[in-house]
Amino acid sequence: MKDRNVSRRGILKVGAATGVxxxxxxxFTGAVWADAHTxxxxxxxxxxxxxxxxxxxxxxxxxxxxxxxRAFELAVEHLNGEGDGGMLNTFSEQNLDGSGILGRRVEFVxxxxxxxxDAARSSARSMIERDGAIMISGGSSSGVAIAVQGLCQDAxxxxxxxxxxxxxxxxKDRRANGFRHFFNTEMSGRALAPILSEQFxxxxxxYHLTADYxxxxxxxxxxxxxxxxxxxxxxxxxxxxxxxxxxxAYLTPVAxxxxxxxxxxxxxxxxxxxxxxxxxxxxxxxTVNGKDFAIVVPLYSELMAQGAGTAIAGIPGSQxxxxxxxxxxxxxxxxxxxxxxxxxxxxxxxxxxxxxxxYAQTILYADAVTRxxxxxxxxxxxxxxxxxxxxxxxxxxxxxxxxxxxxxxxVVVRGKENPENEFDLVEIVNxxxxxxxxxxxxxxxxxxxxxGTCNPGA
Numbered sequence: 001m002k003d004r005n006v007s008r009r010g011i012l013k014v015g016a017a018t019g020v021x022x023x024x025x026x027x028f029t030g031a032v033w034a035d036a037h038t039x040x041x042x043x044x045x046x047x048x049x050x051x052x053x054x055x056x057x058x059x060x061x062x063x064x065x066x067x068x069x070r071a072f073e074l075a076v077e078h079l080n081g082e083g084d085g086g087m088l089n090t091f092s093e094q095n096l097d098g099s100g101i102l103g104r105r106v107e108f109v110x111x112x113x114x115x116x117x118d119a120a121r122s123s124a125r126s127m128i129e130r131d132g133a134i135m136i137s138g139g140s141s142s143g144v145a146i147a148v149q150g151l152c153q154d155a156x157x158x159x160x161x162x163x164x165x166x167x168x169x170x171x172k173d174r175r176a177n178g179f180r181h182f183f184n185t186e187m188s189g190r191a192l193a194p195i196l197s198e199q200f201x202x203x204x205x206x207y208h209l210t211a212d213y214x215x216x217x218x219x220x221x222x223x224x225x226x227x228x229x230x231x232x233x234x235x236x237x238x239x240x241x242x243x244x245x246x247x248x249a250y251l252t253p254v255a256x257x258x259x260x261x262x263x264x265x266x267x268x269x270x271x272x273x274x275x276x277x278x279x280x281x282x283x284x285x286x287t288v289n290g291k292d293f294a295i296v297v298p299l300y301s302e303l304m305a306q307g308a309g310t311a312i313a314g315i316p317g318s319q320x321x322x323x324x325x326x327x328x329x330x331x332x333x334x335x336x337x338x339x340x341x342x343x344x345x346x347x348x349x350x351x352x353x354x355x356x357x358x359y360a361q362t363i364l365y366a367d368a369v370t371r372x373x374x375x376x377x378x379x380x381x382x383x384x385x386x387x388x389x390x391x392x393x394x395x396x397x398x399x400x401x402x403x404x405x406x407x408x409x410x411v412v413v414r415g416k417e418n419p420e421n422e423f424d425l426v427e428i429v430n431x432x433x434x435x436x437x438x439x440x441x442x443x444x445x446x447x448x449x450x451x452g453t454c455n456p457g458a
Contacts, residue, residue, distance in 0.1 A: 040156060041128070041377070043375060051136075051137070051362070053069060053072040054124050054137070054144075055068045055069050055112070056141070057113075059115040060270050061115045061267065061268035063269065064140040064301070068355060070343070070351070073108075074343060074346055075358070076107075079362070080100055081098030085338075087339050091390075095370045101366045101369050102369060113140075118147075120144040128155050128157055135157060135160060137159070138162040139161065140354060141163070141242075145164030145180075146168060149175050150175060152175070153452075154455070155457060156455045157177065157377060158178075163182055163353075165182060165185055166218040167185050168214050170405035174450070175451065176381060176451045176455070177377055177381065177455055180404060181357055190436065190437055192318055196296065204233070204260055205232070206227060207235050207259035209238050209264055210240065211239075211270060212239040223296075252281075254283060255281070255282075260286075260294065261293070267299060272307035275312070279295075283295065295315055296316055299319075302350070302426060303354065306422060311415075312425060314415055315414065316414045318410055318413070320356070332395045333393055339359065339393060350423050368380045368383035371383045384399050386399065394408040394409060395409045400441070408434050409437065410432040413428055
């Protein structure tokens with residue numbers, strides 16, 4: 001590896017129903033980006049192919065970035081035949097044999113997105129220009145994903161998005177060279193609504209604290225759509241800066257607002273801090289409107305649960321994947337155990353949803369190149385569009401051609417009241433099936449953008 005460091009309760013039921021300013025786009029010319037003999041950017045030689053892994057190594061989302069990087073390293077080992085194969089052995093597309101990608105040994109470079117769109121673009125550009133990266137993956141922020149996806153489109157390389165949950169990534173900001181395996185806020189809203197109704201009822205008043213960038217806006221919007229459809233009233237919405245650290249000033253007004261639910265549209269370290277402080281402020285012990293006060297975190301992970309500790313107990317939310325899925329729900333989620341065992345053998349800990357997503361994206365890219373018989377990004381796009389696959393831990397999955405969004409089951413979880421160990425802090429309470437999580441390509445929250453055409457860079 002070359003590291004440039006340039007600058008991230010049992011089962012209840014199954015199947016129920018930024019202020020981010022992007023840098024000015026770089027204009028990539030054929031002379032700079034394209035190999036005249038092959039017609040596409042960074043065509044590899046006969047021996048080695050370089051991938052770029054762009055993750056938050058510092059900042060509020062650094063814990064997620066660290067686990068992403070662990071998974072990327074593991075995926076490269078498996079592609080190069082240096083491990084037991086993990087999901088390579090359960091993936092329905094049995095095209096990868098441990099000999100690299102199309103006979104080229106896989107190498108990689110990394111960058112630090114700093115959870116900043118400008119920093120992420122800079123590190124991605126460096127990996128493409130200076131290191132010859134032919135594919136970029138990673139990130140734990142939708143602002144970052146949208147910025148880097150746009151850059152990769154201009155550069156003529158494939159972007160396999162990491163953690164990006166905003167509807168915009170495969171909505172108004174979709175790009176032909178970009179693909180998203182992670183789910184989105186529309187899917188979270190669909191999955192959470194029936195569970196929130198069951199747990200808290202339909203007569204509720206909600207107060208939203210929302211990360212002030214594209215993901216937070218999207219998450220709040222989806223949650224309001226689905227909770228207001230239940231009958232909930234939105235009392236107030238307040239935007240908070242990413243990386244605020246101290247949320248006291250935002251939490252103090254909640255107790256006197258008349259709200260009986262606090263919705264924390266926060267992720268990573270921000271969610272850990274805001275949730276911990278909300279519990280310390282005694283919000284969870286209040287009785288408001290004759291009801292026990294509730295806290296909802298629409299998107300979280302085991303990593304965030306570890307950071308929040310006992311504050312996570314009883315808190316509902318959604319996840320893209322959970323390391324216990326196959327053990328608890330069976331073979332539909334095959335691939336989960338193979339990945340968990342392989343990851344734990346290397347790192348002595350189970351993987352997070354961040355790790356599973358980034359491992360899967362790397363394998364999906366390598367498989368697409370292999371099936372296409374070419375690293376040309378337009379060949380890769382064609383191989384991924386409309387791909388139906390299984391065995392990567394999420395159940396049967398579709399990479400929809402219309403928008404390059406993956407459709408699969410969505411997991412609803414709740415913080416355990418009495419966890420057995422530091423890695424088993426959430427319980428799976430429901431799974432919304434792929435069919436119920438799927439929305440139409442012309443859904444209004446995903447309009448305003450076009451995929452356009454693949455750019456090979458020439």
